[in-house]
Amino acid sequence: NAGVTQTPKFQVLKTGQSMTLQCAQDMNHNSMYWYRQDPGMGLRLIYYSASEGTTDKGEVPNGYNVSRLNKREFSLRLESAAPSQTSVYFCASSESGYEKLFFGSGTQLSVL
Amino acid sequence: AQSVTQPDIHITVSEGASLELRCNYSYGATPYLFWYVQSPGQGLQLLLKYFSGDTLVQGIKGFEAEFKRSQSSFNLRKPSVHWSDAAEYFCAVGVSNTGNQFYFGTGTSLTVIP
Numbered sequence: 001n002a003g004v005t006q007t008p009k010f011q012v013l014k015t016g017q018s019m020t021l022q023c024a025q026d027m028n029h030n031s032m033y034w035y036r037q038d039p040g041m042g043l044r045l046i047y048y049s050a051s052e053g054t055t056d057k058g059e060v061p062n063g064y065n066v067s068r069l070n071k072r073e074f075s076l077r078l079e080s081a082a083p084s085q086t087s088v089y090f091c092a093s094s095e096s097g098y099e100k101l102f103f104g105s106g107t108q109l110s111v112l
Numbered sequence: 113a114q115s116v117t118q119p120d121i122h123i124t125v126s127e128g129a130s131l132e133l134r135c136n137y138s139y140g141a142t143p144y145l146f147w148y149v150q151s152p153g154q155g156l157q158l159l160l161k162y163f164s165g166d167t168l169v170q171g172i173k174g175f176e177a178e179f180k181r182s183q184s185s186f187n188l189r190k191p192s193v194h195w196s197d198a199a200e201y202f203c204a205v206g207v208s209n210t211g212n213q214f215y216f217g218t219g220t221s222l223t224v225i226p
Contacts, residue, residue, distance in 0.1 A: 004155075033214070040121070042202060042218035043156075058213065090155055098144040098163060098206040101214060103155030 002026050006091050006104035013081045013111045021076040021107050023091030031094045032074035033058075033101065034066060036087040043090065049074055081111045116205050118217035125193050126225045133188040133220050135203030144206030145186040146214070147177055151199045159201075162186065173197070198224045 004025045013019055025032065030051045035043040045058030049068040063085060065077045074093075078085060088108050092101040115138045125131055137143055144163055148156040160171025167179040177188045186203060203217040 035216075040218060042116075042118075043216040045213060045215065048213060059215070092156075098161075100146065100158040100161060101148075101156070103157075105155050106153075 004091055004093055004102050004104040006089075006107050008107060009105065011107060011109050013078075013109065015082060015111060017081050017111075018077065018079050019081065020078075021089055021091070021109075022073070023075065023104060024073045025091075025093040025102070026072065027093060027095070027102065028071070029093035029102070030071070030096045032068065033092040033094075034064075034074070034076045035090045035092065036060065036085075037090060037106075038087050046076065046089075083111045085109065086111045116203050116215055116217035118201075118203055118220050120220045121218070122221045122223070124223040124225060127195050128192050131188075131190045131193045131197070131222070133201050133203075133222070135186045135188065135217060136184050137186065137203075137205050138184065139205055139207060145177075145179060146204040146206065147171065147175070147186075147188045148202045148204060148216075149173075149199045150202065150219075156202060159188070193222075193224055195224045195226060198222055 007022045033048040034046040037043050044060045047066040049055045052071045067075050088106050090106050091104040094101050117136045146161045147159040150156045159175050160169050162169050162179045170176050175190050200219045202219045205215050207213050
């Protein structure tokens with residue numbers, strides 16, 4: 001099984017450009033998440049989707065939008081990238097309740 | 113607001129020595145507690161979790177953690193560290209307002225000296 005698949009793995013943007021990070025899981029999980037990881041900050045929750053058709057803000061949602069396209073896919077969009085959004089982004093999913101998170105391998109994003 | 117604190121940014125231990133990584137949380141109710149490990153360039157992998165019941169939980173790779181309600185702590189331990197344990201370790205709390213949310217500490221980087 002592929003688990004959680006994120007694309008792309010690396011991306012360089014110029015300030016003001018837009019892009020969408022894609023995430024798909026093949027485990028039939030209900031909940032999906034987007035995190036960003038920065039040195040000394042740990043992982044911070046950007047947005048999450050508790051179930052298909054719902055999305056909610058996490059700790060650091062400003063500058064991002066998400067779409068839960070279907071049960072498998074949860075995308076993260078940067079409408080106008082800023083240098084402060086340079087980070088490693090992780091998508092994760094969980095079956096339900098407080099079952100463990102399954103993580104993708106991450107997207108390293110640099111905004112110049 | 114809920115929070116997770118890992119007071120040790122970096123820890124160095126000798127191979128074969130014991131290990132304890134600290135985690136404190138702030139949350140009104142009994143939280144769901146997790147420890148994850150991240151190897152360089154990788155995503156996070158679950159080591160263990162606590163939901164309820166026995167306050168000492170066993171995980172993979174010989175790790176264990178103890179939930180202490182009075183201290184709001186969930187410290188991770190291993191009796192004898194192996195060189196392959198060198199990684200970043202994250203404590204996390206699961207909470208629920210409108211859905212499932214997991215909040216992570218800032219992580220502890222572990223170096224193992226041969």
